[in-house]
Amino acid sequence: IPVVAIVGRPNIGKSTIFNRIIGDRVSIVDDKPGVTRDRIYGTGEWLNRKFHLIDTGGIEVGDEPLLVQMRHQAELAIDEADVIIFMVNGREGITAADEEVANLLFRSNKPIVLAVNKVDNFEMRDLMYEFYSLGFGDPFPISGTHGLGLGDLLDQVFALAPEKDEYEYNEDVIQFSLIGRPNVGKSSLTNSILGEERVIVSNIAGTTRDAIDTPFTRDGQEYVIIDTAGMRKRGKVYESTERYSVMRAQKAIERSNVVLVVLDGEEGIIEQDKRVAGLAHEAGKAIVIVVNKWDAVEKDDKTMKKMEEKIRQEFLFLDYAPVVFLSALTSKRLQTLLPVIKQVAETHRRRISTSVLNDVIVDAVAMNPTPTDKGQRLKINYATQVAIEPPTFVLFVNDPELLHFSYKRYLENQIRKAFDFTGTPIHIVARQKN
Ligand code: GDP
Structure with missing residues (x-):
């Protein structure tokens, strides 16, 4: 599925366009708390073709000056996207920041579609001419407030999108990912699950740019771990931001049958855990809640029960998800995990006559x-x-x-x-x- 990113100065209507294109994808009304509303990454569909859309403006990097912010956004788009929508404001003309972004995008060799927003009616089309000078060919007039021009814009995006399909696994293969805030132990757990097989099985390289898929077989069942955690830390500024990790998590979730929501048993539950879990719930995936670092918790015979009660209170919207307590570090109770993953993958696919x-x-x-x-x-x-x-x-x-x-x-x-x-x-x- 092609990834499309929107880049442009603040306040020119990027999120309006984002929302217009993605719409409210949560078609099933859900009043349970924890369901994410505020999004920068979504999946859209145009003429039966799906695509992912990123609003790079949603990833703020501290209080950096505008030009620095713009550079980060452009870098993010260049790294992540197959096609970039470069958005400018038709009513303001070309600004210095626009030119800066244009230069970066120009050098990236990525396909760029220039969208001129706030062209609300036909008479305003004269505003378009000056944007030819940016060098991205024909500008596409759009209006976020009136929803105009989006069809032509998306036609052009698809005309430029590469014909690329993600690697598809056989349908009996269980694809799962681990999500959670930093330091809950996702990488450690990935390593413990894979154990020695990590070195024996080579990763399928290049399945996507941002995840390493590691297939393995256990007790006759084939699994694939979709590991995004291992791909972090390339040193870009935006990679440390929460919203960026949320975006990465969302990409991993989409490709998974089962999502492990990893919690830190030692530190307990914080707000960020709920946001992450909400993403998996919203995507309609099978979910297992994993309480990691159980070795580090001082416990008696009631501790597990109490922790489970706490989880049930905090994650009301995940009342269907089983909870597994384990330690990635000592591998204690680790053997309980894969059978649960297998079970929930089966219920996720269950058909009732x-x-x-x-x-x-x-x-x-x-x-x-x-x-x-x-x-x-x-x-x-x-x-x-x-x-x-x-x-x-x-x-x-x-x-x-x-x-x-x-x-x-x-x-x-x-x-x-x-x-x-x-x-x-x-x-x-x-x-x-x-
Ligand atoms: P990630 O950011 O979620 O991938 O977390 P890491 O796997 O990098 O782990 C963060 C820290 O928690 C590291 O210092 C790990 O050694 C530690 N850690 C991970 N799993 C466990 C565990 O089961 N028990 C204990 N005591 N520490 C753990």
Whole structure:
């Protein structure tokens, strides 16, 4: 999937364009806390082709002066993207900062599409001419506030995008990644999981620029660790910023079936852990919560139970995720991890037949009648599973508005009681059908 980055001065409407293009990808309403709203990285689709979009402006690097910030943004885009959208403000003309960025981009040999924002109507098209002098060919007029010109812009982006497909593994292979804030032990855990095999199995080089995939087989099951942590520390300023690591985590999450949310058992849970976990939840991946550094925790027979309770309180939105306690350092309890990963990968792919599903729904409705609103009662005609990874169920109902959140939650719980969906989110969607 091509990666597209937007570069441009602050306040020229980059995030408006970003939001217009990506839209609200979270189609399933979710009131659980921890779901990320503030994004700089997203996946969009244009004429059935997917792409990743980065708003480089969202990665602030301290209080650096504008030109330095712009340089970092341009570097980030050059490093990460296949195509760069260079955005300028049509109403202000070319500024010194624009020229600086233009120079950097020019030397990068990356395909660049010049977008001139704030061209809100046809009469303003005369503003475009001066931008030819930047040397990126035809400028594309766009309007973030009116949503104009984006189709032509994306056509051009795809015309320039390389035909490149990420390496695809066989579908029985379980791809997983480890995410978590710095120093929780992701690299250590990766090494302990791979153990000696790290040196025996050579990495598949160049599958993506920013992750090293290491395949291995354990007890007859093939796995691939998608390791982004090992790719850090190249010394660029932006790489130390939290939002950059979030972006990296998001890329790894997308390519995973299972995501391990790694916590530091010694330090406990902080806000950043929840943000990271929210990304995995939002992406609909199977999730295992891993409490690392368990060797360093002073414990009695209640410590594990207490920690699990704390995790349940703090990560309400991950109520389906199993918790594994271990130590990457001593490898204690490490052997419990892969079986759990395998289990949640299976539930993530589980398919329930329509007849069995409908039996469960009918029983659920018999035990707890559907809600009414303004004198009208929700009527569920039938249910069917329409997708896996994550399992997604469609309920055909008289009026989707009547499926209130609490009843949806009730149905989810009943489905979880009837079938093992440990470790996977499940989505329930109502559609109208009389
Ligand atoms: P990352 O940033 O998440 O990849 O974390 P690292 O793997 O670099 O680990 C950060 C620090 O925690 C290092 O000093 C590790 O030695 C230490 N560490 C990692 N796992 C464990 C563990 O299980 N127990 C203890 N006591 N320390 C650990």
